[in-house]
Amino acid sequence: MSWIDVGAIEEIPLRGARKVKTALGCVALFRTADAEVFAATDRCPHKGGPLSEGIVHGQSVTCPLHNWIFDLNTGQAQGETATIATFPVRVEAGRILIDGSRLTAGSAA
Secondary structure (H helix, E strand, O other): OOEEEEEEHHHOOOOEEEEEEEOOEEEEEEEOOOOOEEEEEOEOOOOOOEHHHOEEEOOEEEOOOOOOEEEOOOOEEOOOOOEOOEEOEEEEOOEEEEEHHHHHHOOOO
16 A cells, blocks of 8 residues: 555644545545544545535545435445445554555546
């Protein structure tokens, strides 16, 4: 894996998100109430809603446009066949690192 530093964990509020622009599109970084960090495609496959503007609850995010709920571990939409791409992420010394090799393997948005 090729880890890329995308910012400090403090830049994302608890139960919040931040959008990171990549050469392949936008990726959303989500921080849960337990300070876990997840990374996924920023676009909902239903109507293209910006998931970084959605509501983070537990280990899920709800699309701000039509309330589809996505599991941030798997990318699976609750009650739907749709999924979003998720990306390996880790936190080291307060910095968020995302696996850059996954961003080049296919479109992130």
